[in-house]
Amino acid sequence: MLVKKGAFVRLRNHLLLPEERSKSLPESTTQVPYKSWTKGFLVEESELYENATVVTVTGRKVTGVLKEVEPRYKHTFGDYVPEIHRMRSVILEEVWGDGDV
Amino acid sequence: MGMFKINIHDLESRKSEIIKNSVGLDYSDYEYEGIGFDYDKLMNESGFTFDEVKSIQKESMVGNTPLIELKNMTRYVRKFSQKGHGARIFLKDEAGNLSGSFKARRAAISVYKAKKMGYKGVIAATSGNYGAAVAALAAKHGLKCIIVQECFDSKNVAQPEILEKARACEAYGAEVIQLSVGPELFYTFLHLLDETGYFNASLYSPYGVMGIETLGHEIATEIKVNEGKFPEAVICTNAGGGNLTGTARGLQNAKATKTKVIGASVDLYGLHMASDDDFNRKSFTTGHTGFGIPFAVNPDRSDVPRSAARPLRYMQEYYTVNQGSVFFITEALAVLEGLERGPAGNTSLAVAFKLAQTMKEDEIIVVQESEYTGAGKHHQPQLSFAKNKNIELLFGNPMDEKAGENIVFPKSGQDIDVNKLDMDKIKKSYLKKYMDNKLENPDIEFLCKELNITQEHYKKLMEEAQHERKKR
Numbered sequence: 001m002l003v004k005k006g007a008f009v010r011l012r013n014h015l016l017l018p019e020e021r022s023k024s025l026p027e028s029t030t031q032v033p034y035k036s037w038t039k040g041f042l043v044e045e046s047e048l049y050e051n052a053t054v055v056t057v058t059g060r061k062v063t064g065v066l067k068e069v070e071p072r073y074k075h076t077f078g079d080y081v082p083e084i085h086r087m088r089s090v091i092l093e094e095v096w097g098d099g100d101v
Numbered sequence: 102m103g104m105f106k107i108n109i110h111d112l113e114s115r116k117s118e119i120i121k122n123s124v125g126l127d128y129s130d131y132e133y134e135g136i137g138f139d140y141d142k143l144m145n146e147s148g149f150t151f152d153e154v155k156s157i158q159k160e161s162m163v164g165n166t167p168l169i170e171l172k173n174m175t176r177y178v179r180k181f182s183q184k185g186h187g188a189r190i191f192l193k194d195e196a197g198n199l200s201g202s203f204k205a206r207r208a209a210i211s212v213y214k215a216k217k218m219g220y221k222g223v224i225a226a227t228s229g230n231y232g233a234a235v236a237a238l239a240a241k242h243g244l245k246c247i248i249v250q251e252c253f254d255s256k257n258v259a260q261p262e263i264l265e266k267a268r269a270c271e272a273y274g275a276e277v278i279q280l281s282v283g284p285e286l287f288y289t290f291l292h293l294l295d296e297t298g299y300f301n302a303s304l305y306s307p308y309g310v311m312g313i314e315t316l317g318h319e320i321a322t323e324i325k326v327n328e329g330k331f332p333e334a335v336i337c338t339n340a341g342g343g344n345l346t347g348t349a350r351g352l353q354n355a356k357a358t359k360t361k362v363i364g365a366s367v368d369l370y371g372l373h374m375a376s377d378d379d380f381n382r383k384s385f386t387t388g389h390t391g392f393g394i395p396f397a398v399n400p401d402r403s404d405v406p407r408s409a410a411r412p413l414r415y416m417q418e419y420y421t422v423n424q425g426s427v428f429f430i431t432e433a434l435a436v437l438e439g440l441e442r443g444p445a446g447n448t449s450l451a452v453a454f455k456l457a458q459t460m461k462e463d464e465i466i467v468v469q470e471s472e473y474t475g476a477g478k479h480h481q482p483q484l485s486f487a488k489n490k491n492i493e494l495l496f497g498n499p500m501d502e503k504a505g506e507n508i509v510f511p512k513s514g515q516d517i518d519v520n521k522l523d524m525d526k527i528k529k530s531y532l533k534k535y536m537d538n539k540l541e542n543p544d545i546e547f548l549c550k551e552l553n554i555t556q557e558h559y560k561k562l563m564e565e566a567q568h569e570r571k572k573r
Contacts, residue, residue: 013106015106015107015280015285015289016106016107016109016285020109021283021285022284022285025283025284025375025376026373026375026376026377026378026379028255028376028377028378028379029282029283029375029376029377031377032255032281032377033255033281034280034281034283034285035253035255035280035281036278036279036280036281036289037252037253037278037279037280038276038278038279039271039276039277040276056276057274057275057276058222058245058246058247058276058297059245060276060296060297073264073268074264075259075261075264075265075268075476075477075482076261076476076477076482077476077479077481077482078261078479078481078482078483078484078485078486079485079488080485081480081481081484081485081488081494083484083494083496083510084432084480084481084484086496086510087428087429087432087433087510088432088436090512090513090514091177091429091432091433091436091437091514092436094177094180094513094514095173095176095177095180095437
């Protein structure tokens with residue numbers, strides 16, 4: 001898929017390969033590459049999942065693999081957690097004596 | 102242009118030059134012969150007076166946050182206290198600062214300094230509230246800003262709290278560079294300082310710490326004016342040590358020399374901070390023992406040659422508390438006081454809840470911070486995330502919690518419990534790195550100041566440390 005010049009995208013880089021990482025780190029860390037993600041505007045039309053270059057909001061030029069176009073924020077308030085309601089009942093009951101909510 | 106790679110050997114060889122150019126301070130001006138340096142000179146002569154700090158912060162909508170009595174929380178405490186006990190709990194609502202946390206106090210001074218020295222931008226390495234603070238202050242001063250954060254594990258799963266911080270930084274116009282797990286973050290940080298020539302807005306520079314002195318000062322003076330005395334205790338959530346250090350210095354500055362300074366951290370013993378596997382098995386990304394202990398024992402492991410955050414100079418007691426209790430108290434703060442805050446910033450509140458039970462009812466304990474909350478950084482998304490990582494959520498004895506395996510909530514407020522850490526043991530760990538040095542008198546004087554101990558106490562701890570090594 002071609003992504004047009006000027007699109008806001010997210011790049012990924014492997015900064016260090018597993019064998020380049022310090023041996024003093026835990027195994028689960030040294031077995032995997034050290035990666036970075038940067039966002040910016042494409043300087044030219046580029047292919048998704050191929051190398052691409054962006055200019056970041058501070059004006060730096062960065063090259064990496066084009067992973068995502070117009071990245072969205074994916075964090076939320078999460079799923080319902082019944083344990084929170086249980087804590088809430090305990091707290092209200094213990095302070096006001098009318099726990100059922 | 103090639104792929105963006107980092108060359109650790111090259112960066113390591115130029116480390117001191119890069120740092121020197123980026124902090125606007127020549128740390129060699131403060132070094133002694135031997136192991137020590139002149140900490141007071143570093144803090145007092147590196148740029149700003151206390152009054153200047155105050156006025157810089159005021160112009161940036163930082164500081165003078167509300168100090169509120171948590172009356173319902175105190176009522177809760179007294180349910181479990183013996184007659185005549187149950188101290189009054191006050192909270193300094195630091196969420197009211199620009200960007201939503203006390204970190205704005207630190208960023209205000211760092212970014213002001215950067216602007217004054219003519220830097221075009223600022224960089225900070227942080228996954229926490231400090232990033233948002235630096236980004237917000239940089240926006241206010243018209244400076245560019247880059248925030249570097251450790252965010253994802255190797256399966257590209259991020260801590261929800263850190264994603265929220267990234268969003269906040271970007272909302273203030275900063276560039277955010279997100280990294281996978283590993284201490285190599287430091288080299289990415291160096292690389293960026295070198296590439297951009299921006300200012301290193303370190304949490305550990307004198308600016309990063311003197312910005313918090315106003316917090317301690319405000320607490321002391323406000324309580325004194327309203328209650329006719331200084332508080333008996335001030336409790337600080339402790340990670341890198343700057344929060345506690347600056348607060349304690351501010352209390353001293355206000356002459357509240359009898360106020361006890363207490364540290365509190367979430368207990369994450371057993372989880373390795375550089376482990377890709379462990380990274381997403383914790384529910385707190387700051388305020389925990391994984392930072393609190395190493396930074397207390399070795400403050401100069403930071404991103405400047407000499408850290409201005411030196412908690413063992415000021416900390417009188419240090420407690421840990423489990424994750425489940427902090428979540429419980431976070432919920433209590435919301436439903437009893439109408440304050441949706443935290444969770445990490447509520448670590449010290451959870452400890453205060455327990456300690457207040459043993460204090461007299463006319464005594465005052467001040468919890469010196471709160472932080473904003475929102476999508477990602479709130480107990481619901483964090484617990485929901487933990488469940489998805491197969492962390493068991495249980496009700497029981499909080500002391501049975503095993504970080505990374507389960508989270509144990511207390512069944513009652515009465516069950517919230519804390520671990521009191523052995524300060525001598527922590528101080529011995531600090532001393533261990535000097536066991537093989539030939540220490541002269543000035544070195545020993547420095548160590549006594551570092552650990553806030555007498556020469557006799559120093560001798561005893563050093564002998565014990567030597568003895569423990571032989572046994573091993």
